[in-house]
Amino acid sequence: MKPYVICHMMSSIDGHALTDGWDRSFKKNAGDLYEKLAKQFEFDAWVCGRVTMQEIAHGEGYPKGLATSPIPRTHYFAVRDAAQYAISIDPHGKVEWKNNQALDSHIVEVVTEGVTDDYLAYLQSIKVSYVFGGNSEIDLARVTEILASELGIKRLVIEGGPHVSGSFVNAGLVDEVSVLILPLVDGRGEHPASFEVTPEAWAQPTYLILVSADVQEGGGVWLRYKKPA
Ligand SMILES: NC(=O)c1ccc[n+]([C@@H]2O[C@H](COP(=O)([O-])OP(=O)(O)OC[C@H]3O[C@@H](n4cnc5c(N)ncnc54)[C@H](OP(=O)(O)O)[C@@H]3O)[C@@H](O)[C@H]2O)c1
Numbered sequence: 417m418k419p420y421v422i423c424h425m426m427s428s429i430d431g432h433a434l435t436d437g438w439d440r441s442f443k444k445n446a447g448d449l450y451e452k453l454a455k456q457f458e459f460d461a462w463v464c465g466r467v468t469m470q471e472i473a474h475g476e477g478y479p480k481g482l483a484t485s486p487i488p489r490t491h492y493f494a495v496r497d498a499a500q501y502a503i504s505i506d507p508h509g510k511v512e513w514k515n516n517q518a519l520d521s522h523i524v525e526v527v528t529e530g531v532t533d534d535y536l537a538y539l540q541s542i543k544v545s546y547v548f549g550g551n552s553e554i555d556l557a558r559v560t561e562i563l564a565s566e567l568g569i570k571r572l573v574i575e576g577g578p579h580v581s582g583s584f585v586n587a588g589l590v591d592e593v594s595v596l597i598l599p600l601v602d603g604r605g606e607h608p609a610s611f612e613v614t615p616e617a618w619a620q621p622t623y624l625i626l627v628s629a630d631v632q633e634g635g636g637v638w639l640r641y642k643k644p645a
Contacts, residue, residue: 418557419564422457423574423581424594426450426636427610428602433578438600445634446598453596453638459571461501461563462521465580466511469504472519475512482541483533492536494543496567498522503563503572505580507554509535516543524567526559528552556587582611585622592642593624599635 426446427433435443454462464472494516502521504511509531516523525539525546539546547566549559563569574584584590595610624641631637 419572422592423590425610426596431609432602433610434607459573461569462573463503466506468577469511478538482537487533487536489529491547493545495522578608578612582613586613595639597637
């Protein structure tokens with residue numbers, strides 16, 4: 417059965433999601449509040465895209481030549497009883513993890529069958545789990561089903577960046593959208609919006625129902641929406 421999926425983002429008033437260039441203490445307070453609000457969702461897994469995961473991983477390369485023969489394209493689970501999982505949407509196998517933990521969660525890489533054998537061997541060597549989300553493209557619906565059936569994940573929080581959040585919403589997989597609106601106008605129109613969908617994938621807007629709007633200390637507003645029944 418599909419997990420309950422919540423997409424949680426923080427955004428400037430003008431709808432932007434990149435925090436670089438923001439004042440350091442503003443950014444820290446916003447990040448702390450964003451994480452505090454996320455905890456209320458009591459999730460067993462959180463998901464981020466390849467770009468965001470690279471920021472978390474601080475990768476420095478990985479040893480090449482570990483694969484001595486072709487590695488079967490079957491899911492690999494190094495751990496099945498983690499308290500929490502970090503799901504990395506990384507179709508081409510680019511995130512260079514140093515170990516199998518991201519922010520105290522066991523890492524599960526979601527890759528396509530086109531990744532190199534070396535990358536899979538490297539993940540196995542550091543006991544990072546991986547699942548195949550598709551042949552050449554990732555099918556997010558299939559991924560959520562695999563996470564539920566293989567790891568028993570019941571509540572999944574999508575935590576960005578904009579391309580991953582936009583993809584999950586656009587695919588109709590999100591039950592709840594949560595946005596923390598921060599009291600600033602970013603002003604950089606060329607930066608991604610909080611939810612980005614490629615023109616090829618976009619079919620129609622996603623209409624939502626407001627559940628709550630709570631003013632936060634510091635002037636942020638936490639908006640929660642659900643999918644219409
Ligand atoms: N404001 C917030 O709440 C918030 C939250 C998290 C992160 N962020 C910020 O957002 C920024 C990164 O955002 P981003 O949108 O550029 O990157 P992202 O969503 O973190 O990662 C995007 C990448 O993930 C892979 N991907 C995403 N959707 C996919 C799909 N449907 N199918 C296959 N692959 C998919 C692709 O990897 P490949 O390019 O390898 O194909 C894509 O380029 C960072 O600066 C981070 O700090 C903000």
